Amino acid sequence: MQKKINVGLIGLGTVGGGALQVLSQNRTLIGRRSVDIVVKKICNLDLPYTEARIAELGLTETTATTDYHDLTDDPEIDIVIELIGGIHPALEMVQAALRAGKSVVTANKDLVASHGAELFQLAAEHQADFLFEASVAGGIPILKALKDSLAANNIVEIMGIVNGTTNYILSQMSSTGADFQPCLQRAQELGYAEANPTNDIEGYDAARKMAILASIAYNANITEDMVYVEGIGKISKFDIDYAAQLGYVIKLVGLARPSAAAEDAVEVCVYPLMIPTEHPLAAVNDVFNAVFVEGDALGQSMFYGRGAGSLPTASAVAGDVIAAARHIVNGTQGGYGLRLFAKRRVLPIGDCNNKFYIRLMVQDKPKVLAQIAEAFAASEISLDSVIQKRVMDSGLAEIVLITHQVREANLQEAVARLHRLSCVDCVASLIRVKGA
Amino acid sequence: MQKKINVGLIGLGTVGGGALQVLSQNRTLIGRRSVDIVVKKICNLDLPYTEARIAELGLTETTATTDYHDLTDDPEIDIVIELIGGIHPALEMVQAALRAGKSVVTANKDLVASHGAELFQLAAEHQADFLFEASVAGGIPILKALKDSLAANNIVEIMGIVNGTTNYILSQMSSTGADFQPCLQRAQELGYAEANPTNDIEGYDAARKMAILASIAYNANITEDMVYVEGIGKISKFDIDYAAQLGYVIKLVGLARPSAAAEDAVEVCVYPLMIPTEHPLAAVNDVFNAVFVEGDALGQSMFYGRGAGSLPTASAVAGDVIAAARHIVNGTQGGYGLRLFAKRRVLPIGDCNNKFYIRLMVQDKPKVLAQIAEAFAASEISLDSVIQKRVMDSGLAEIVLITHQVREANLQEAVARLHRLSCVDCVASLIRVKGA
Numbered sequence: 010m011q012k013k014i015n016v017g018l019i020g021l022g023t024v025g026g027g028a029l030q031v032l033s034q035n036r037t038l039i040g041r042r043s044v045d046i047v048v049k050k051i052c053n054l055d056l057p058y059t060e061a062r063i064a065e066l067g068l069t070e071t072t073a074t075t076d077y078h079d080l081t082d083d084p085e086i087d088i089v090i091e092l093i094g095g096i097h098p099a100l101e102m103v104q105a106a107l108r109a110g111k112s113v114v115t116a117n118k119d120l121v122a123s124h125g126a127e128l129f130q131l132a133a134e135h136q137a138d139f140l141f142e143a144s145v146a147g148g149i150p151i152l153k154a155l156k157d158s159l160a161a162n163n164i165v166e167i168m169g170i171v172n173g174t175t176n177y178i179l180s181q182m183s184s185t186g187a188d189f190q191p192c193l194q195r196a197q198e199l200g201y202a203e204a205n206p207t208n209d210i211e212g213y214d215a216a217r218k219m220a221i222l223a224s225i226a227y228n229a230n231i232t233e234d235m236v237y238v239e240g241i242g243k244i245s246k247f248d249i250d251y252a253a254q255l256g257y258v259i260k261l262v263g264l265a266r267p268s269a270a271a272e273d274a275v276e277v278c279v280y281p282l283m284i285p286t287e288h289p290l291a292a293v294n295d296v297f298n299a300v301f302v303e304g305d306a307l308g309q310s311m312f313y314g315r316g317a318g319s320l321p322t323a324s325a326v327a328g329d330v331i332a333a334a335r336h337i338v339n340g341t342q343g344g345y346g347l348r349l350f351a352k353r354r355v356l357p358i359g360d361c362n363n364k365f366y367i368r369l370m371v372q373d374k375p376k377v378l379a380q381i382a383e384a385f386a387a388s389e390i391s392l393d394s395v396i397q398k399r400v401m402d403s404g405l406a407e408i409v410l411i412t413h414q415v416r417e418a419n420l421q422e423a424v425a426r427l428h429r430l431s432c433v434d435c436v437a438s439l440i441r442v443k444g445a
Numbered sequence: 446m447q448k449k450i451n452v453g454l455i456g457l458g459t460v461g462g463g464a465l466q467v468l469s470q471n472r473t474l475i476g477r478r479s480v481d482i483v484v485k486k487i488c489n490l491d492l493p494y495t496e497a498r499i500a501e502l503g504l505t506e507t508t509a510t511t512d513y514h515d516l517t518d519d520p521e522i523d524i525v526i527e528l529i530g531g532i533h534p535a536l537e538m539v540q541a542a543l544r545a546g547k548s549v550v551t552a553n554k555d556l557v558a559s560h561g562a563e564l565f566q567l568a569a570e571h572q573a574d575f576l577f578e579a580s581v582a583g584g585i586p587i588l589k590a591l592k593d594s595l596a597a598n599n600i601v602e603i604m605g606i607v608n609g610t611t612n613y614i615l616s617q618m619s620s621t622g623a624d625f626q627p628c629l630q631r632a633q634e635l636g637y638a639e640a641n642p643t644n645d646i647e648g649y650d651a652a653r654k655m656a657i658l659a660s661i662a663y664n665a666n667i668t669e670d671m672v673y674v675e676g677i678g679k680i681s682k683f684d685i686d687y688a689a690q691l692g693y694v695i696k697l698v699g700l701a702r703p704s705a706a707a708e709d710a711v712e713v714c715v716y717p718l719m720i721p722t723e724h725p726l727a728a729v730n731d732v733f734n735a736v737f738v739e740g741d742a743l744g745q746s747m748f749y750g751r752g753a754g755s756l757p758t759a760s761a762v763a764g765d766v767i768a769a770a771r772h773i774v775n776g777t778q779g780g781y782g783l784r785l786f787a788k789r790r791v792l793p794i795g796d797c798n799n800k801f802y803i804r805l806m807v808q809d810k811p812k813v814l815a816q817i818a819e820a821f822a823a824s825e826i827s828l829d830s831v832i833q834k835r836v837m838d839s840g841l842a843e844i845v846l847i848t849h850q851v852r853e854a855n856l857q858e859a860v861a862r863l864h865r866l867s868c869v870d871c872v873a874s875l876i877r878v879k880g881a
Contacts (some may be wrong), residue, residue, distance in 0.1 A: 021733050031597050041786050042596050042664065142594065148743040150594030158578065158586030161467050161763030228478065289749060292728045304579035307465045307584040310750030313725060314743065324742035327597030341775040350477050412782045 014334040017080030020092035024116050033066050043107035044334040046113030052077045081105040088333050091115040112333040116143035116408045121289040122217035122233040129347050129362045136343035140329035145218045146171050146298045148321030151316040155225045162304030164226040166266040171218040173296035173316045174209035175241050175261040180294040188246045211240035212279040229353035237358040239280040248438050257283035258291045274356040283442040359418035368413045368438040373406040377432045388423035390415045450770040451485040453516030456528035460552050462687040463502040463759030470500050480770040488513045499651045517541040524769050543567045548769040550578035558653035558669040565783050572779035576765035581654040581735045582607050584757030585750040598740030602702040607654040609732035609752045610638045610645035611677050611697040616730040624682045647676035648715040655699035659713045665789035673794040675716040684874050693719035694727045710792040719878040795854035804874040809842040813868045824859035826851045
């Protein structure tokens, strides 16, 4: 395995810059461990910047271009790394590279979560690898673990903290007692959240990652639009506080598991979840990510690390490049492709079963609790506990309830009933709870 | 990849039985994800038991034997799984299989930690795979992660909780306040510790795993005899208690890192370590294992799961069998072998630098503290803090000190000085502390 493999890099932003740095600075180590890998061409719109970076890193074998065809048309380039993100023109670039028989490495979760299946297919047709470890949980090698090391397992459950921004905000709320808005602001000041934080806060980013994880775990074509999503915008410091009193922490969790109700279905969701403090995921704080996997043989496992950032993401990109390079040297590119052989539908959220935490503001009058209990009973929901009742300055009382496992549709029905009760001022919070 | 791969299994104990169960019960899933894998022959000394298990699992394509040559001489068998443990005759079996060009999968840490390099070499000569994921941390896919996904990283540090028995005992001591002996007894009752627990308690088991981890992380030939080892037999409940007060938990940790002092050296050790409670490893309790890895690109990561047990270990064995089978189908067996290209010596423990926690029993007299401080100063050791001083019923006082980072040889010199002081009754504990 002494052959030199030429790589073309598209994009020189945060992740692209990191990938270039890792591949060039650790080139000797990588070469001794596997194959000598050279970044031959970099495609980036800002040509002077690209040339300056190349000079700065002393890369005498590397040239710059603004046209991606210079990479995809180059017969000496074996692997194309796409790191510009978004659907267009990333999709066209990846397609061009695969059609030219080049293996592709990407960190583009948007692309994989929406166009994954067709790109796996295209890669297989052209005997090329299509690898995307960096698209989920940054540097954490969870996709390769699911595809290879855990391949003998039926996956019982995946629970992922796969968005660093929201995990930072919730960790801050938990440790400082502050409310959502100031914590979001702090995340923005630190560069952990974007100016428009919708993608992270509303859970869309996590949903894309869960679509990818679920596709691999269940060998099914799960796209981001199939994932039920709730964000963290409504989580208040009161909920964080009650959670702590009850022995829980609140995390934005992506969940994937086979449906207990229907054999052909999987649950794939993203929502805030109360996790028992002794659960391994509960200790995953700040911008760290972690994916908790239960396999029927393996039992419980967890993979923890940095889910974003220039170098951690570059570590995953470079790992994929090394894998693709080894396959090329061995002549087996395309031989380890992902197989989406299972037809699985995603269970509608109404059919999922969960335990719920419900915080209500009610009139502080006699018989209120009886009316509330009745509303739940009418939807066949039994309560685990009625935890708190405190009277506010407004004259309203706060009640916190935890249900047993309920069908979500029934829960929604009960909530509609509560809204109709004159003694109920509002249903302030509704958060799922991990537990039997 | 529709070919059928025949496997021969040697050993049908806890792990062997688990491997047979996973490979047979999940055969369809494995086949759809990769290659159809059939256990063709099982070699086990108790023939009636083997035949009974085969019948019980309804394996019509499987036969039993007591002679391993029936497996290694069978041209239809492509992969041999060795799960009897120990050096002899496992070594001879593995050698015979590799010499016959068969890929070998093993969980045998004793074998890999002592004869690894020669077996890697033998596998390379015969273009066969030699895979041993299950030898370290059971079901946790840490070896593959180091070899593949993290291959672009210089490994800055590995800290592993890689022995479930000792982690259970220390967790129990910590949660119940009990002392070492009753917790060991409880571990034995639960089957977590053997009747003769020396291998686990004294850290030898962990040392073998660290030799394997360090060999992979630093591409060097590190054998178990090169690993400095201290066990947990001397840890008292008082130390656990002080540790908690100071914000630490005590874990038996295996450590591997490049030496800061000498470029050609690595530190590879196993010893009880005080870990800050906020460190991810601090929350790893009971029989769970975890390997914390810091890479220069990846940053901090952790891999958590069950380090022992029939099915978790079988998950790793089956993952390796799947990898070996894919390589055979692709004609690339032996193409991904581990490369031990680096000459690295292991730094003598005396040359390592660490922070220390020291618990002393001293006469409760004036000027004692001054004499002790002088003993440390004479060895050029500066103290971070003098934490506690309490007078016991015996009239002796207890002093707890934490040093700054010190060269271990200097620390030992200071301890010898302390022993010579008439005011010092004994040095009750000496435990390394994670920290700058």
